Amino acid sequence: MRRLALVLWVGAASLLVVIARAYGADPSLEDALRGLTSEDERAVDESAARIVASPNASSALPALEALCDERLRASPDGSLFYTDEKGQVRRAITGAVAAAPADAKAVEMNNALRRVVLPLVARLRLGSPDVNVRLAAASELAKRGGADGAPLLRAAFEREKDRGVRDAIAVALARMDLSSAERATKLEALEVLRKLGDGSLKADLAPLAQDSDAAVRGAALAALGSIEGRERVVSLVGDLVHGVSLASVLLFAALGLAITFGLMGVINMAHGEMLMIGAYTTYCVQLLFEKYAPGAFGAYLFVAVPLAFAVTTFVGIGLERAVIRHLYGRQLETLLATWGISLILIQTVRLVFGAQNVSVANPQWLAGGVEVAHGLVLPYSRIAVVVFVVVVALAVWALLSHTKLGLLVRAVTQNRAMAACLGVPTSRVDMWIFGLGCGIAGLGGVALSQLGNVGPELGQGYIIDSFMVVVLGGVGRLAGSVAAALGLGIINKLLEPFAGAVLGKIAILLLVILFIQRRPQGLFALKGRVET
Amino acid sequence: MTAFARAARRLSSMHSPRAWIAICAVLAAAALVVPLSNAFAPAGSTLHFPDYLVPILGKFMCFAMVALALDLVWGYAGILSLGHGLFFALGGYAMGMYLMRSIRGEGVYRSDLPDFMVFLDWKALPWYWHGFQVFWFAVAMAIVVPGVVAFFFGYFAFRSRVRGVYLSIVTQALTFAAMLLFFQNATGFGGNNGLTDYKRILGYSLHEPSMRLTLYVVSVLVLFVMYVGCRFIVTSRMGRVVTAIRDAELKVRFCGYETNHYKLFVWTLSAMLCGIAGALYVPQVGIINPSEMQPSNSIEMAIWVALGGRGSLFGGILGAWVINGAKSWLTVALPSAWLYVLGALFVAMTLFAPDGLIGIGTALRARFGRRQP
Numbered sequence: 001m002r003r004l005a006l007v008l009w010v011g012a013a014s015l016l017v018v019i020a021r022a023y024g025a026d027p028s029l030e031d032a033l034r035g036l037t038s039e040d041e042r043a044v045d046e047s048a049a050r051i052v053a054s055p056n057a058s059s060a061l062p063a064l065e066a067l068c069d070e071r072l073r074a075s076p077d078g079s080l081f082y083t084d085e086k087g088q089v090r091r092a093i094t095g096a097v098a099a100a101p102a103d104a105k106a107v108e109m110n111n112a113l114r115r116v117v118l119p120l121v122a123r124l125r126l127g128s129p130d131v132n133v134r135l136a137a138a139s140e141l142a143k144r145g146g147a148d149g150a151p152l153l154r155a156a157f158e159r160e161k162d163r164g165v166r167d168a169i170a171v172a173l174a175r176m177d178l179s180s181a182e183r184a185t186k187l188e189a190l191e192v193l194r195k196l197g198d199g200s201l202k203a204d205l206a207p208l209a210q211d212s213d214a215a216v217r218g219a220a221l222a223a224l225g226s227i228e229g230r231e232r233v234v235s236l237v238g239d240l241v242h243g244v245s246l247a248s249v250l251l252f253a254a255l256g257l258a259i260t261f262g263l264m265g266v267i268n269m270a271h272g273e274m275l276m277i278g279a280y281t282t283y284c285v286q287l288l289f290e291k292y293a294p295g296a297f298g299a300y301l302f303v304a305v306p307l308a309f310a311v312t313t314f315v316g317i318g319l320e321r322a323v324i325r326h327l328y329g330r331q332l333e334t335l336l337a338t339w340g341i342s343l344i345l346i347q348t349v350r351l352v353f354g355a356q357n358v359s360v361a362n363p364q365w366l367a368g369g370v371e372v373a374h375g376l377v378l379p380y381s382r383i384a385v386v387v388f389v390v391v392v393a394l395a396v397w398a399l400l401s402h403t404k405l406g407l408l409v410r411a412v413t414q415n416r417a418m419a420a421c422l423g424v425p426t427s428r429v430d431m432w433i434f435g436l437g438c439g440i441a442g443l444g445g446v447a448l449s450q451l452g453n454v455g456p457e458l459g460q461g462y463i464i465d466s467f468m469v470v471v472l473g474g475v476g477r478l479a480g481s482v483a484a485a486l487g488l489g490i491i492n493k494l495l496e497p498f499a500g501a502v503l504g505k506i507a508i509l510l511l512v513i514l515f516i517q518r519r520p521q522g523l524f525a526l527k528g529r530v531e532t
Numbered sequence: 533m534t535a536f537a538r539a540a541r542r543l544s545s546m547h548s549p550r551a552w553i554a555i556c557a558v559l560a561a562a563a564l565v566v567p568l569s570n571a572f573a574p575a576g577s578t579l580h581f582p583d584y585l586v587p588i589l590g591k592f593m594c595f596a597m598v599a600l601a602l603d604l605v606w607g608y609a610g611i612l613s614l615g616h617g618l619f620f621a622l623g624g625y626a627m628g629m630y631l632m633r634s635i636r637g638e639g640v641y642r643s644d645l646p647d648f649m650v651f652l653d654w655k656a657l658p659w660y661w662h663g664f665q666v667f668w669f670a671v672a673m674a675i676v677v678p679g680v681v682a683f684f685f686g687y688f689a690f691r692s693r694v695r696g697v698y699l700s701i702v703t704q705a706l707t708f709a710a711m712l713l714f715f716q717n718a719t720g721f722g723g724n725n726g727l728t729d730y731k732r733i734l735g736y737s738l739h740e741p742s743m744r745l746t747l748y749v750v751s752v753l754v755l756f757v758m759y760v761g762c763r764f765i766v767t768s769r770m771g772r773v774v775t776a777i778r779d780a781e782l783k784v785r786f787c788g789y790e791t792n793h794y795k796l797f798v799w800t801l802s803a804m805l806c807g808i809a810g811a812l813y814v815p816q817v818g819i820i821n822p823s824e825m826q827p828s829n830s831i832e833m834a835i836w837v838a839l840g841g842r843g844s845l846f847g848g849i850l851g852a853w854v855i856n857g858a859k860s861w862l863t864v865a866l867p868s869a870w871l872y873v874l875g876a877l878f879v880a881m882t883l884f885a886p887d888g889l890i891g892i893g894t895a896l897r898a899r900f901g902r903r904q905p
């Protein structure tokens with residue numbers, strides 16, 4: 001019983017201490033802070049030492065940072081107030097929101113004081129419990145350089161447990177050591193930079209690469225080489241990731257076309273407008289959710305996806321029944337008629353929604369992104385589009401190869417007359433498959449609306465690219481379209497750094513034209529003697 | 533038989549006498565009545581042809597040339613090009629370069645260089661701009677450059693048997709790529725503003741009504757010459773081979789004809805005709821920019837031919853006039869309706885009148901007209 005009481009008592013006492021510390025009710029700390037503002041240099045130094053020595057020194061950090069930016073005010077009774085980044089006035093040390101008395105005066109900053117305070121801030125930041133603050137402090141010290149930070153960094157390096165921060169500190173130290181007179185120190189620093197350095201150090205290494213000392217020169221060149229190699233890898237990864245992202249968009253535009261053009265042989269120039277209609281459907285759904293169900297806004301995509309599919313499928317079936325079925329076997333005429341339809345659709349949308357682009361808001365769960373490599377952020381919306389297109393492509397593949405409709409479609413594609421003789425309702429199959437192709441384009445529209453603005457001419461920008469994908473992949477081959485979209489997307493992004501976006505695109509178009517000349521049947525040609 | 537009599541025989545084999553009379557009547561109306569009424573009838577009288585309509589009519593003549601050229605390859609050789617806007621624009625750029633060079637220090641910056649180069653801080657002319665200060669060089673380039681581009685493209689495309697819609701899509705991609713290229717400032721053709729602000733041609737001001745009238749009359753005459761030339765080709769032995777290729781390429785090849793050569797000839801010629809049309813178009817409208825190479829422009833050209841009627845040469849010309857006339861009128865009168873009309877035309881012509889206006893005329897005559905003896 002007594003033991004329990006003791007434990008409770010000790011527990012309560014330590015809890016009190018913790019609470020006291022958490023609230024920074026450390027009068028000596030505020031006292032020391034006040035000492036910094038003193039005129040007397042020795043008192044200033046002494047106060048700085050007291051702050052460093054204090055066990056919960058980090059609670060003084062906001063006030064010290066405020067002091068550097070002259071956001072700190074002192075009232076005549078000695079209490080200190082600072083204004084934080086959001087303009088909120090807070091009490092020093094405790095951080096409690098408080099109203100500063102009217103007679104509080106801003107604490108003036110001078111160079112002598114700055115010399116004391118800046119290292120103090122850096123020191124406290126390096127000791128912060130937050131990894132990100134420590135990392136930022138180390139990289140800032142590395143950038144600002146100055147030998148005065150070195151001892152601080154060295155001490156922090158000894159203390160540091162986190163690997164990322166240790167590396168950052170090591171780089172900062174190595175950078176300072178580059179200007180050291182000692183040859184051994186210099187070489188050691190270069191070795192560290194070879195392992196860990198990034199692109200921002202290239203300017204520091206450049207002069208050493210022409211050093212008179214051959215060993216230093218060699219080490220500097222090696223460091224530069226390895227930094228550049230690392231940069232190349234990051235940019236290559238970036239290009240690949242962006243290439244896959246572009247490919248997913250291309251594939252969405254091309255997948256429907258691969259069905260209507262590839263399987264049915266219909267040149268549907270209004271295919272791009274199906275993307276546009278899908279995107280505008282998403283826009284409408286988003287507006288309705290915003291107005292009538294703002295609470296469930298995050299879920300609007302789950303309504304938009306089936307709705308966009310339904311709307312575009314419906315439009316597609318209407319088109320097929322009204323126009324396209326009269327033109328089977330006359331591809332050039334189909335091309336012109338569907339172009340006319342696309343003009344009508346664009347103009348209708350322009351009259352209804354206006355000629356300006358509209359923007360579709362991402363739901364909250366698609367905002368933000370993930371950092372793939374150093375300085376390379378991939379937005380969640382792009383990842384979602386890649387996942388979505390994979391799902392849709394798999395679904396289309398499953399539909400074509402594992403369902404009755406797919407069986408009928410393949411039969412009609414291979415031999416229309418024979419299929420009709422065997423009782424396949426070819427005309428109805430045409431209708432459904434054309435509707436399906438348009439519906440997939442509608443899904444693509446939903447995806448596009450998440451990546452950028454939506455305008456009446458949205459589809460026009462994709463029609464040529466998507467025809468390129470289908471033709472390149474080989475007409476009638478879904479796998480070919482996937483490969484072609486991936487290839488085009490990635491090559492496009494790989495070319496961009498050398499040739500610029502526009503010239504890269506031109507190069508791609510010319511490459512595709514040349515490729516088609518060499519292999520008119522596409523990447524994945526059907527084997528055997530196929531009538532052309 | 534004298535050369536004159538032979539020529540007369542050949543001409544009469546192209547058309548019936550009645551058709552020749554009709555053509556000459558149209559030519560006379562366009563090349564004589566319009567200029568006379570514009571130049572001599574007093575302004576304000578009902579006989580006066582208004583000044584502002586002259587360059588518009590001249591523009592229509594250039595479009596008619598394009599339609600003629602396109603009908604030659606589409607209607608007779610069965611090649612639907614969606615890239616004729618490119619050849620048209622290339623001819624236009626060649627002429628535009630001459631017109632830019634002849635500004636000579638009267639631009640905004642008073643520099644010998646075209647204004648846009650001064651603006652881009654270029655110090656010297658790019659190499660490909662040399663020679664364009666000479667009018668005839670520019671005219672030659674307006675024909676040669678589209679011809680060379682078409683020749684190489686056609687050579688590879690026909691050799692690897694790219695045909696039908698594939699060829700159409702590839703030509704469209706070609707135009708699109710060229711448009712992106714010309715939009716670049718670094719390409720050296722004025723970027724998206726193109727070439728404009730011309731002052732004079734061959735030393736005469738471009739803004740004088742008399743100059744505009746001259747350009748118009750030249751356009752009419754060139755169109756006439758082109759028409760007769762194309763008619764000559766399609767009624768020749770070679771023209772019949774080309775038509776046979778359209779209908780059954782394999783059979784023609786098995787008969788021992790090298791079909792690719794015939795196609796390549798017609799294709800290249802058509803591109804050159806387009807270049808001439810572009811060269812005549814630019815001084816009349818006063819600007820050339822990459823939007824002429826938009827894929828949609830080239831597709832619109834196809835509908836001129838489709839509306840008029842393929843494979844008749846005159847049909848394309850008629851279609852170009854009708855559609856552009858309607859466009860000029862509707863884009864002013866009912867701007868939002870124009871695209872509906874154009875779109876509906878595309879659909880209706882392909883569905884209901886695949887032979888175009890000429891075909892409708894023939895059908896009506898066959899039903900109601902007198903029987904031919």
